[in-house]
Amino acid sequence: MSAVLTGESVFRVHWKLGTDVLLGVCHCGARQEAEDPVELWAWLLAHPEGHS
Amino acid sequence: MAFVRNQWYVVAYSAEIGPELFARTVLGEPLVLWRTETGEVVALADRCVHRRYPLSRGHLDGDRLVCGYHGFTYEPDGRCSSVPGQNRIPRTARVPGYPVLEQDSFVWVWIGEADKADPAAVPRAPWLADPGYATVCGMEPLAARYELLVDNLLDLSHETYLHGGYIGTPEVASTPIVTEVDPKTEVIYVSRHMDDARCPAFYAKSTGLTGRITRWQDIEYHPPCLYLLHSRIAPVGSAQPGEEGTDPGAFHVEVVYAITPETEHSTHDFWAVARDFAQDDASVSEFLAESNRTVVLQDVAALNVLEEYLRTERPGYQELSVNIDTGGLAGRRLLAEQAQR
Numbered sequence: 001m002s003a004v005l006t007g008e009s010v011f012r013v014h015w016k017l018g019t020d021v022l023l024g025v026c027h028c029g030a031r032q033e034a035e036d037p038v039e040l041w042a043w044l045l046a047h048p049e050g051h052s
Numbered sequence: 053m054a055f056v057r058n059q060w061y062v063v064a065y066s067a068e069i070g071p072e073l074f075a076r077t078v079l080g081e082p083l084v085l086w087r088t089e090t091g092e093v094v095a096l097a098d099r100c101v102h103r104r105y106p107l108s109r110g111h112l113d114g115d116r117l118v119c120g121y122h123g124f125t126y127e128p129d130g131r132c133s134s135v136p137g138q139n140r141i142p143r144t145a146r147v148p149g150y151p152v153l154e155q156d157s158f159v160w161v162w163i164g165e166a167d168k169a170d171p172a173a174v175p176r177a178p179w180l181a182d183p184g185y186a187t188v189c190g191m192e193p194l195a196a197r198y199e200l201l202v203d204n205l206l207d208l209s210h211e212t213y214l215h216g217g218y219i220g221t222p223e224v225a226s227t228p229i230v231t232e233v234d235p236k237t238e239v240i241y242v243s244r245h246m247d248d249a250r251c252p253a254f255y256a257k258s259t260g261l262t263g264r265i266t267r268w269q270d271i272e273y274h275p276p277c278l279y280l281l282h283s284r285i286a287p288v289g290s291a292q293p294g295e296e297g298t299d300p301g302a303f304h305v306e307v308v309y310a311i312t313p314e315t316e317h318s319t320h321d322f323w324a325v326a327r328d329f330a331q332d333d334a335s336v337s338e339f340l341a342e343s344n345r346t347v348v349l350q351d352v353a354a355l356n357v358l359e360e361y362l363r364t365e366r367p368g369y370q371e372l373s374v375n376i377d378t379g380g381l382a383g384r385r386l387l388a389e390q391a392q393r
Contacts, residue, residue, distance in 0.1 A: 004241050004270070007234040013378050015228035022375060037378040041385065 011044045013037070026051050053199060055079045055313055056276045056390040058164035060174045062310035062322050065189065066154050069093050073117070075108035077314050079163045083150065084108040088115045094128040095150040095161050101132065107147070156180045157187070158310060158322075175274035179306040179326035186331035188341035189324035194352050196359035198276070198319040201311050202387065204351055205279050206242060206379040208269055214354055215347050223249035223267070231378040238386055242271040242379035248288050254343050255285050258336050259303045259329060264288045271379065275386045281307035304328045307344075317359060323348050 003012060012025040016033075024032045024040045030051035034040040043050060063078050064085065074085045075098055082098035084107045098108050100119040110120035116133065117126045124145070125134035132145035151162040151169040157180040162169035179185045194201060204210065211220035223246045232241040246267040256262060268284040284293075286302035293299035310322035325344050330336040362369075373381055 003230075003232060004243065005232040005234045005237075005239060007236055009234060009236045011233045011235070013231045015230070015375050015378070017228055020375065022378065035375075036373075037375060037381050038373050040378075041381055045385070 011047075013040060013044070053388060054391045055163075055316075056387060058162075058168050058393065059276055059390065060160045060162055060169070061277045061312045062158045062320075063095065063152070063161040063312065064159045065191070065322070066093075066157055066159055069159055071112065073108045073110065073112065075106065076320070078161055078320075079313055080315050081150075081163055082106065082108075083161065084117070085152075085159070086112060086117070088128055092128075093152050093154060093159050095152045096126065096128075096130050097148045097150075099147065100124050101145050101147055157189075157324075175278040177278065177280060177306070177308045177324075180308060180324055182326070184331070185306070185326040185328055186337055187324055187326040188337050188344065189322070190341070190345055190348070191323070192321045192345070192348050192352050193314075194319040194321045194355060195317070196319060196352075196355040197317050198311050198313040199384070199387065200355045200358055200362075201309075201319055201321060201351070202273075202275070202279075202383050203377075203380045204355060205281075205309060205311075206240070206271060206273060206383045207376050208242075208244065208271070208281075209376045214350055217253060218343055218347050218350075219252050219254045221250040221252050224269075225376075229376070229378065231382060233382045233386070235386070235389075238275060238390070240271070240273040240275070240379060240382050240386065242273075244269045251285070254340075254347075255303070255305075257343075258305075258327070258340055259285055261285065261287060261303075266290065273379075273383060275383060276390060277310050277312060279309040279311060281309075283307060317363070321348060321352065 009027050014023040020035050022034050022040050024044045026047050028051050032043050061078055069085050069087050071087055083095050084098040085095045087093055098106050100107055102124050105121035110118050115128055123136045127133050130147045130149040132141055135141050153160050153171050155174055156177040160174050180187050209225040212225035227244050227246045230243045248264050249267045251261050251265045266286050270282040272280040283305040284302050290301040306326040308324040312320040314320055325340050
């Protein structure tokens with residue numbers, strides 16, 4: 001599904017179809033998979049820490 | 053959580069405010085509202101400076117509000133212009149006034165620091181005042197903290213269980229979502245696009261569609277108050293929306309909620325449903341109004357129960373969040389940030 005918000009600071013979480021996996025995509029391009037949305041938001045919002 | 057004070061909130065529908073006194077509490081502040089003879093809406097603190105009698109129990113004398121207890125009289129800007137039995141008007145005889153504006157059929161009020169009230173910051177729900185759409189609306193009192201309604205509306209998978217037979221079908225709970233957050237513009241967007249779903253009664257009876265449908269639910273939340281659900285319904289196999297914004301093969305319903313805290317444990321639950329089809333069909337309006345109110349009342353009943361139980365929980369109680377809560381968690385974070393500012 002395509003993104004809707006187009007700002008430069010958008011954090012995005014995709015729930016991967018047919019799985020329990022969430023894919024977090026930071027506005028800096030860093031990506032991280034998780035099965036816990038709390039953990040994934042913590043990682044996203046920690047930008048730039050750990051977003052190499 | 054503390055209230056988010058420096059934000060705009062819906063206090064009423066424009067149609068609710070006329071040349072009579074109207075009382076409503078927002079963020080714990082009792083307000084009295086009326087429409088002046090020139091048509092402007094006024095919001096003042098609903099307490100007389102004298103003995104705190106509710107000014108909404110008084111009456112209007114032209115554009116002046118006269119307290120129903122001892123006759124203290126106030127101008128629309130809150131200044132006291134008459135005190136009973138004496139000529140001197142004490143310097144402190146003034147009730148606070150609040151910035152208000154009307155937009156998209158709502159009256160918005162700003163409870164926080166008045167110099168921060170930017171009219172351009174009021175989020176839009178243009179369908180509600182668009183002649184191309186037919187709208188039904190209402191407001192239900194909710195005996196629960198507003199955060200519970202935010203949680204509820206940002207996770208529509210509950211439709212399958214709480215609203216089965218109305219708007220819920222199995223596909224809602226089983227279709228993955230995409231959640232987007234823009235911390236700069238403070239918007240949360242949650243998309244759930246069902247490609248091949250059963251048509252729930254809410255849409256079958258209003259659109260006349262009987263077969264399988266594509267059903268898109270796109271939530272756009274402008275915390276803290278305005279929640280928009282862009283709903284697109286079309287028969288399976290219909291053309292996709294055009295790049296220029298046209299979408300003639302689909303039915304569009306804009307479901308709007310304004311979530312306004314009344315007190316720490318109660319909320320004004322404003323709801324509206326605007327549609328771009330069967331605009332002149334009164335039976336469709338009647339059906340959608342009745343159905344949506346039923347759905348809202350199902351949420352109200354559930355959240356009232358939840359509030360009652362949460363108030364008896366020990367501090368620090370644990371919750372468990374799963375994938376369906378991705379949007380709700382984003383909402384909580386943005387609200388917490390707004391409350392800290």
